[in-house]
Amino acid sequence: MKILNMFNYVFTIVLTLTIFDQVNAQEKKPNIVLIYVDDLGYGDLGINGAIGVKTPNVDKLAANGINFTDAHAAAATCTPSRYSLLTGQYAFRNKAAIIDGDAPLIIDTEMRTLPDMLKDAGYTTGVVGKWHLGLGDGNVNWNDVVKPGPKEVGFDYSFLIPATGDRVPTVFMENQKVVGLEPADPIKVSYNLQLDGYPIGTERPELLKQHTDSQHLGSITNGISRIGYMSGGQSALWVDEKIPFVLTEKAKDFIEVNKANPFFLFFSLHDIHQPRIANVKFVEASQMGPRGDVIAQMDWCVGEVMKKLLDLGISEDTLIIFTSDNGPILDDGYLDYARELVGAHKPGGIYKGSKYSVFEAGTRMPTIVSWPKIVKPGTSNALLSQVDIYASLASLVGVKLSKVDAPDSQNLIDAWLGKSTKGRTILLEEAYAFGLRMGNYKYIMPKVNATIPEWLIKKFVDPGFSSKAQLFDLKADPSEEYNIAHLHPDLVNKMQKELNSILAGRK
Structure with a gap:
């Protein structure tokens, strides 16, 4: 009898631990x-x-x-x-x-x-x-810890390209401080005034690995001219x-x-x-x-x-x-x-x-x-x-x-x-115009000024601008070639109302 009771006791413990392990495994949060x-x-x-x-x-x-x-x-x-x-x-x-x-x-x-x-x-x-x-409060000192940044919006650790590869400063930042910076060679950055630092794309095109448009003819680092101007930080420049x-x-x-x-x-x-x-x-x-x-x-x-x-x-x-x-x-x-x-x-x-x-x-x-x-x-x-x-x-x-x-x-x-x-059921598409998806239907809101700016033309981009409502059935026309807005005025009105609601902050 004692042996049977002991067996039941051990069995209960094993079963409890097994169930606990299974529940614990189910509740374990995944890495993301x-x-x-x-x-x-x-x-x-x-x-x-x-x-x-x-x-x-x-x-x-x-x-x-x-x-x-x-x-x-x-x-x-x-x-x-x-x-x-x-x-x-x-x-x-x-x-x-x-x-x-x-x-x-x-x-x-x-x-x-x-x-x-x-x-x-x-x-x-x-x-x-x-x-x-963005980084900092509008008056960034690139030679110190830059605040606010990723830490202030929830990241325990950060290793950053501060903006993009085509913009200065062309340095890495770890936990909001420039990596490899020498104090004797402080960084300055400007998007308005040319700085006495690195060569400029407009002046030294022979230094460029890739030629570029006028927007990117600022400071040259590593043979690439960028948007904006930069001086200092030679030891910190990325390759x-x-x-x-x-x-x-x-x-x-x-x-x-x-x-x-x-x-x-x-x-x-x-x-x-x-x-x-x-x-x-x-x-x-x-x-x-x-x-x-x-x-x-x-x-x-x-x-x-x-x-x-x-x-x-x-x-x-x-x-x-x-x-x-x-x-x-x-x-x-x-x-x-x-x-x-x-x-x-x-x-x-x-x-x-x-x-x-x-x-x-x-x-x-x-x-x-x-x-x-x-x-x-x-x-x-x-x-x-x-x-x-x-x-x-x-x-x-x-x-x-x-x-x-x-x-x-x-x-x-x-x-x-x-x-x-x-x-x-409804999805907003935001560009330089607003689009709305409702199932297979795609609506593009008219623009008062539908003129395509020169900078988009130079990039061979069709932004989708029109002074008229545009409606597409993506199931039949996934390439958005045939505007059927005139065939479905009620649907156009419904989708415009939905879009208005989103833009007004009601959804």
């Missing part, structure tokens, strides 16, 4: 890696039909996860998209636009951001790569060809240091933004010249992060979201013959438009979600926006948002994880 590529078009991946370049690592990520066919950036340009991603708020509400490299931080430090929310859930948070959301290696190593270091506990890594690549300066390892890796080569370079960076997660034994417990900040652009100022060498490749896939454009390719992004333990491989046509990542991840990690948090973000976690194909 958000890989944010720059200027990558929907059609720029092998999985989406790329021609002339191979992306084996990203394709593998898609093969083991979900490839989304109708997921969107919140805007067709970088700063607005990044703002919306991190705040859960449409960029137009804060008049967020592409900013200079010396602009102040555009995120209100009183707002709770995506990394703030994840910190509340016990995550260690880090950002590595392109920032372009463009080494940027992908530096950023990838920092991303891997962050993963290594934080492998034991849940972490959030915002890995914001510079590729494939201009200037497209491929490392020799990737020169002629494609048939499309520098733009194709840096797509291959980007793919390598993604592969290195995937390999690191696998080597550490945490890939099964890591949610990876791979996407881009806005649509593709062939000619964005630097002469790298992307237009001449594109061949049969279609950067936006079957979709019309580009970066800066309200047409579909401006915001419809290559988007892949992988979480081996939870996500089943496949394809999803759910209509999704990056502005919803905030509320969706909050639901995933069990954080309840207040009414003022992420005001434009919707909890669509089931769609992001492939458990449902039900996404948004």
